[in-house]
Amino acid sequence: MSRIPHSLRSPAAVIGFALLFLQILLILFAPLLSPYSPVEADALASLQPPSAAHWFGTDITGMDVFSRVIYATRINLLISVVSVAVAFLIGVPLGLFIGYYKGIVSSLVMRLFDFIQAFPIFVLGMALVAVMGQEIWNVAIVLAILFTPVFARLIRAEVLSLRERPFVAAARCSGASDLHIMFGHLLLNALLPAMVQVSISIGMAILLTAGLSFIGAGVRMPVPEWGLMVSSGAQQMILGVWWVSLFPGLAIVFSVLCFALLGDVIRDLLDPTKTRRAVSTSTDIIPGIGGPL
Amino acid sequence: MLTGLRRFQQMLPRSLQIILPRLLLLAPQMFGVLFVTFFLIRLLPGDPAVLLLGNMATPEAVAQLRERLGLNDSIWVQFIAYCRNVLHGDLGISIFTSHPVLTDLMERAPATLELIFYAMILTVAIGLLLAVVSVVRPGGFTDVATRIYGLAAGAIPDFWIGLILIFVFFSKLGWAAAPFGRIDAMLSEPPYVTGFYTIDALVAGDFGVLHSAAGRLLLPVITLAVVNAGALMKMTQSVFGKVWASPFVRHARASGVPERVIIRAALRNSLPPIITIVGFLVGFLLGAAVLVETIFSWGGLGQYAVQAVMNSDYPALQGFILVAAAFILVVYLIVDILYELVDPRIRV
Numbered sequence: 001m002s003r004i005p006h007s008l009r010s011p012a013a014v015i016g017f018a019l020l021f022l023q024i025l026l027i028l029f030a031p032l033l034s035p036y037s038p039v040e041a042d043a044l045a046s047l048q049p050p051s052a053a054h055w056f057g058t059d060i061t062g063m064d065v066f067s068r069v070i071y072a073t074r075i076n077l078l079i080s081v082v083s084v085a086v087a088f089l090i091g092v093p094l095g096l097f098i099g100y101y102k103g104i105v106s107s108l109v110m111r112l113f114d115f116i117q118a119f120p121i122f123v124l125g126m127a128l129v130a131v132m133g134q135e136i137w138n139v140a141i142v143l144a145i146l147f148t149p150v151f152a153r154l155i156r157a158e159v160l161s162l163r164e165r166p167f168v169a170a171a172r173c174s175g176a177s178d179l180h181i182m183f184g185h186l187l188l189n190a191l192l193p194a195m196v197q198v199s200i201s202i203g204m205a206i207l208l209t210a211g212l213s214f215i216g217a218g219v220r221m222p223v224p225e226w227g228l229m230v231s232s233g234a235q236q237m238i239l240g241v242w243w244v245s246l247f248p249g250l251a252i253v254f255s256v257l258c259f260a261l262l263g264d265v266i267r268d269l270l271d272p273t274k275t276r277r278a279v280s281t282s283t284d285i286i287p288g289i290g291g292p293l
Numbered sequence: 294m295l296t297g298l299r300r301f302q303q304m305l306p307r308s309l310q311i312i313l314p315r316l317l318l319l320a321p322q323m324f325g326v327l328f329v330t331f332f333l334i335r336l337l338p339g340d341p342a343v344l345l346l347g348n349m350a351t352p353e354a355v356a357q358l359r360e361r362l363g364l365n366d367s368i369w370v371q372f373i374a375y376c377r378n379v380l381h382g383d384l385g386i387s388i389f390t391s392h393p394v395l396t397d398l399m400e401r402a403p404a405t406l407e408l409i410f411y412a413m414i415l416t417v418a419i420g421l422l423l424a425v426v427s428v429v430r431p432g433g434f435t436d437v438a439t440r441i442y443g444l445a446a447g448a449i450p451d452f453w454i455g456l457i458l459i460f461v462f463f464s465k466l467g468w469a470a471a472p473f474g475r476i477d478a479m480l481s482e483p484p485y486v487t488g489f490y491t492i493d494a495l496v497a498g499d500f501g502v503l504h505s506a507a508g509r510l511l512l513p514v515i516t517l518a519v520v521n522a523g524a525l526m527k528m529t530q531s532v533f534g535k536v537w538a539s540p541f542v543r544h545a546r547a548s549g550v551p552e553r554v555i556i557r558a559a560l561r562n563s564l565p566p567i568i569t570i571v572g573f574l575v576g577f578l579l580g581a582a583v584l585v586e587t588i589f590s591w592g593g594l595g596q597y598a599v600q601a602v603m604n605s606d607y608p609a610l611q612g613f614i615l616v617a618a619a620f621i622l623v624v625y626l627i628v629d630i631l632y633e634l635v636d637p638r639i640r641v
Contacts, residue, residue: 115325119618122580123598127614130602131333207450211584214452215599230453234588237456238472240464249453256448 008265016261019254026073034067038224047236050243057243059232061222065244068224069251075136075225076255080205083140087147088198094148095155096182096190100163110156113149121146125208129217139218143205150201151194158190196267203259210252226252311633315626324376326618330611331375384615385608389600394612397597402616403488404475405586405593409578410489411510412517416578417571419518420525425556428534439526446523452584455516459588462512470508472589477505513589517581521574528570532563565636572628576621 008017026033036054042062050057056065098106116124128142162168163186171181210227212218214234219225221232226248233244305313342358343350350358366374378384384394427439462469475490476482483493483502491510494503536542536559545555583595590596594613601609 115322115329119614120576120580120621122583123614123617126583126598126602127333127610130605130610131607203448207448210450211452214450215584215587215602217599217602227450227452230450230456234452234456237460238464240460242460245453245456249450249457252450252453253445253448257444260444260447 008269010265010268012261013265013268016258016265019258020262023073023077023255023258026070027077030071030074034064034070036064036067038068038071039063039222041222047241047244056247059229059244060236063222065229065247068229069226069247071224072226072229072248072251073255075219075223076206076209076252077202079136079140079143079209080202083143083205084147084198084201086140086144087201088151088194090144091148091151092155092187092191092194095152095194096159096186098152099156099159099190100178100182100186109152113153116146116149122208122211125212126215126217129212134217134220136219136223139209139212143208146208147201147205150197154193154197155190158193159186162186162189192267192270195270196263199259199263199266203256203263206252206256206259226255308634312630315629319622319626322622323619326615326622327376327379328372330615330618331372333611333614379615384612387601387606387609387612389604389606389609394608397609398594398612398616401593401597404591405579405582405595407475407489407491408510408513408517408582408586408591408593409575411514412521412578413571413574415514415518416522416525416574419522421529421560421567423522424526424529424533425560428530428537429552429556439530443523443527443530446520446526449520451516451520451581452588454519455513455585455588458512458516469512470505472512474590474592475506475509476502477509480505509589513585513591516585516588517578520581521577525567525570525574529563529567532566533559536562565632568631568635569628572624575624579617579621 030038040063042058045054045058045062046060048054048058048062054064054066056069058064059068094109098109125142125146128145129138132138132142168181168185171185176184206226209218209225210230213225213227214231216231219228221228229248230245230252233241233246233248237245342355382395384398386392387394387397390397423435423439423442427433427436430436458469459472463471470477480502483490483497483499483506486493486496490506491503494500494506542555542559545558546552579595582591582593583598585591586593586595587599594617598610598613598617600606601613
């Protein structure tokens with residue numbers, strides 16, 4: 001027990017990991033855990049309130065909300081994790097290059113990033129998905145495009161200060177190539193802010209995916225996806241039918257919260273100099289991208 | 294030449310020294326926006342004329358539009374033509390409403406601006422108030438509550454909280470107005486002055502309309518504020534917290550300055566970063582308005598954009614993105630200028 005770092009024993013860490021574990025369970029064992037098919041409509045069981053047979057009730061087509069919430073974990077996390085992973089894999093080397101080489105290309109790339117990030121992120125995402133076609137993979141590609149500048153910027157900012165440090169000069173004097181300096185010496189030292197950002201970005205990607213689906217610019221029915229499910233219950237909400245939208249929305253809240261908490265945990269773990277008070281910045285606004293939308 | 298420019302700049306008053314270079318920067322940025330909106334449509338696979346007219350278009354109509362759009366010319370000639378059209382206020386014809394896109398956008402802009410305006414005021418009020426109280430009284434109830442709220446606010450989808458508010462305050466309790474548009478369907482719009490129904494009703498002295506418009510604004514404004522105030526609150530907490538711990542605050546307290554005056558002075562010193570965040574907030578609110586307007590049938594720009602997406606109405610979508618980006622650029626410009634104006638320590 002004493003071997004476990006303090007930052008992993010905080011309440012935030014425990015809740016974060018518990019939620020992550022729960023989501024992994026839901027993804028792996030969705031067919032075992034869900035009592036009904038997530039896509040099978042049953043017109044006779046339309047809009048039934050929560051009961052022993054349907055824990056979260058049924059939606060207007062009679063699909064079981066509980067089963068759909070479980071299955072949606074797969075789609076939502078798949079899109080979010082894949083898009084952030086792609087953004088990380090492209091953004092990190094790109095950030096290294098534009099931080100290490102000062103030149104016209106680097107400043108052009110930075111201006112391009114400024115420009116992408118000047119658009120309201122949700123509006124840009126909506127337009128891109130609308131133009132590319134409303135497919136699951138297009139949503140992931142669009143999110144990857146939106147998040148790449150975030151990682152590249154974070155790495156670049158670190159590299160800019162690191163590249164003047166003596167250890168880089170020493171490496172250069174001992175004959176190390178630019179590539180070796182970048183990937184052998186600078187990369188690991190510059191990675192911390194980007195690592196923290198990975199977890200936070202996954203949470204933001206979940207919110208964006210759900211928002212895009214909600215307005216009809218994401219995945220389509222009957223795919224079980226949280227935003228789409230909230231949207232399918234939106235009409236009945238006014239009539240007092242709360243269960244169709246409530247439960248998928250709660251799923252979004254807990255999922256995003258999980259990755260926000262884990263972002264804090266990663267920061268504490270990798271950077272023990274940070275004090276407790278300075279931690280609560282996980283969902284702070286990062287210039288140009290920031291909050292969920 | 295450059296030194297001459299610099300000398301000329303230094304002769305101007307400080308405020309103009311700040312504003313002029315920023316204005317010059319706006320031109321290339323707007324050019325970039327035009328570039329993106331143009332290629333967004335042109336990069337699509339398929340014939341833009343078919344996309345613009347829809348699949349039902351006759352071959353003659355497609356050929357005619359290709360001619361009119363100059364699609365047979367080179368891409369750069371087309372781009373120049375597009376820029377010229379936009380500069381003349383021609384954003385094309387919406388496929389769905391069959392009105393000029395600019396007219397559509399102008400009609401709907403006041404609805405969105407009114408929504409964002411009030412949401413902004415409430416967001417700033419909640420964010421600053423919670424931040425100041427939690428910093429001034431650490432360990433108190435507000436401090437704990439704000440920590441939970443700060444964590445949760447970033448995780449709540451705005452479209453979902455909007456629906457929950459409708460369910461609780463309209464369907465169950467019956468306190469709030471129906472989520473169908475900006476005023477009661479039985480009332481007629483106030484005569485146009487600013488386009489803001491609340492202000493126009495006030496000007497016309499029509500308190501029935503004012504009551505209805507304010508009631509309709511309540512839920513969407515709360516929705517936007519609840520979701521966005523968290524980020525502003527956390528930012529203010531960290532900035533204001535640092536100022537609150539600084540020696541000048543301690544000195545003021547030791548000298549017997551009343552707490553209220555100290556808070557005001559400390560807040561004044563935390564202002565520059567807060568202004569930046571408030572500027573970004575306008576961008577977020579515009580994005581969030583797309584979702585919230587849809588829920589409340591608001592009939593503003595956001596709902597227009599969603600309809601454009603649903604109906605593959607590309608000219609409308611193109612127009613919306615152009616106007617939204619231009620709006621955001623202008624807001625960022627104002628933020629940059631304010632940022633430097635409120636902090637005399639920043640050198641031009």
